[in-house]
C-alpha cells in the first residue's frame with residue numbers, strides 16, 4: 001500500500017500538490033482549525049484558521065515537524081499508539097488551551113497513512129460555557145418534563161389506592177399483574193369507586209410510565225367531535241378546523257397509555273373505528289388519506305354493564321372482547337366497609353391540609369353513621385361529605401352534627417341476621433333502631449323518642465326490656 005501511494009520517483013501520491021491545494025481550497029474558508037500531518041508528523045496541510053490561531057504564517061508551518069511548531073504536540077504518541085485522541089484538552093506552546101481531536105488514519109495493514117487533527121473549541125472557557133449551557137438546558141427540560149407529567153400525566157400510584165379489604169386486595173393484585181403487561185385492561189365499577197385511580201396506577205407501574213398518560217371521557221365529548229378528538233384532523237378537514245390541523249389523543253399518547261373513560265357511552269359509529277384502530281394499530285386523521293402508526297396501551301372504564309349493552313345490541317361484541325382481555329372489578333364502598341376507617345383517616349388528613357383547617361379525627365358515633373350508610377356515590381361522595389364536615393367542624397374532630405342530614409336520616413339498616421321467628425326479628429331491629437337514635441342524639445332520650453316516633457315512656461320501657469343503658473351502649477366519642 002505504502003508503495004502504491006508513492007510513484008516511481010518516490011513522490012507521495014497521497015499528498016501530491018494537486019491534492020493538497022484541493023484540501024486548502026476546501027478547508028481554508030472554514031473558521032475551524034484543521035491540520036493534516038504525514039506519517040513522519042510533518043505538516044502537509046494546515047488551514048488559515050489554525051495558522052492564525054498558532055500565530056505563524058502558513059508557509060512557516062508547511063513541511064515542518066509538528067514538534068518544531070508546538071513542542072507540546074502529542075502526534076508522535078498518537079502515531080506510536082495508533083489510537084485517536086478525541087476531545088482532549090491541549091495547551092499549545094503559545095499558551096492557548098483548547099479542546100482538540102487527533103485522529104491517526106491507518107491503511108488496511110494497520111500502518112499509519114496520515115493524521116487528521118482539528119480544534120473543537122479554541123479555548124476551554126468556550127467549552128465550559130457550552131457544557132454549562134447544556135447542563136442548564138437539561139435541567140430546564142427535566143423541569144418541563146416533570147411539569148408536563150404533573151399536568152397531563154398519571155398522578156397516582158398503587159400507594160394512593162386505599163383499601164385492604166379482601167375485594168380491594170384482589171382488585172389491586174390483578175391491576176399490579178396487568179401493569180406488568182401491555183394487554184388491554186377494562187375497569188368496571190360504579191361511579192366514584194376509583195377506576196381512574198386504578199388506570200393511573202397501572203400506567204405508572206408499567207414500562208410506559210415515562211411516556212404520556214392521556215385521558216378521554218367518551219361521554220363528555222359530543223359524538224360528532226369524538227372522532228377528531230381521538231384521531232386528530234388535517235387542515236381544512238371541516239369548517240372551523242384549525243390551521244395546520246390538530247393531533248388526536250391517540251397520537252399524543254404514543255408510546256404511553258390512553259385511558260378511555262365511560263367507554264360504554266361511545267357512539268356505535270366510533271366503536272367500529274376504535275376496533276379498526278386496535279386491530280391495525282394505525283389511525284387515520286379526519287380529512288386525511290394517510291394513516292399513521294401508533295403504539296399505545298389501552299385502558300378503558302365504565303360504570304355500565306357492558307355485557308348487557310352487548311346483548312341489547314348497543315355495544316359491539318367484537319370490540320367488547322378486544323377490550324376485556326383483563327377485566328378488573330372495583331368493589332363499591334358498601335361492600336368494603338372495613339376500609340372506611342382507614343379511608344376516613346387518610347382523606348381527613350388530605351382534605352384538611354387542602355382546605356387549611358386543623359381537623360384530625362372523627363368521633364366514633366360519626367364513624368358509625370358513615371359505616372352504616374350505603375354510599376351510592378362511593379369514595380367520591382365520602383370525600384365530599386368529609387370535606388363539608390371539615391369545613392363545618394368547630395373543633396379538631398368531626399362529629400355527627402357535621403354530617404349532612406341525608407346520611408343520618410336515610411340510614412335505614414336492613415335486616416341481615418338469620419331467619420327466625422318474626423317477633424324476634426322485629427325486636428332485634430327495634431333494639432338496633434333505639435341504640436342508633438340514642439347515639440345520634442348523644443343520649444338525649446326526648447329527641448330520640450321524637451325521631452323514633454314513640455312516646456318517652458315507651459322508649460324507657462323498650463330500653464328497659466332490651467337492656468339498653470346509655471353507659472353501656474353509648475361509648476363516649478373517640
Ligand SMILES: Nc1ncnc2c1ncn2[C@@H]1O[C@H](COP(=O)(O)OP(=O)(O)OP(=O)(O)O)[C@@H](O)[C@H]1O
Pocket residue numbers: 160161162163189190191192193194195196197198261303379380383
Ligand atoms: N381506593 C381509594 N383510595 C383513595 N381515594 C380514592 C379511592 N377510590 C377513589 N378515590 C378517590 O375518589 C375520587 C373518585 O375516584 P375516581 O375518579 O378514580 O373514580 P371513578 O370510578 O373513575 O369515577 P367515575 O366513574 O365517576 O369517573 C377521586 O378523588 C379519588 O382520588
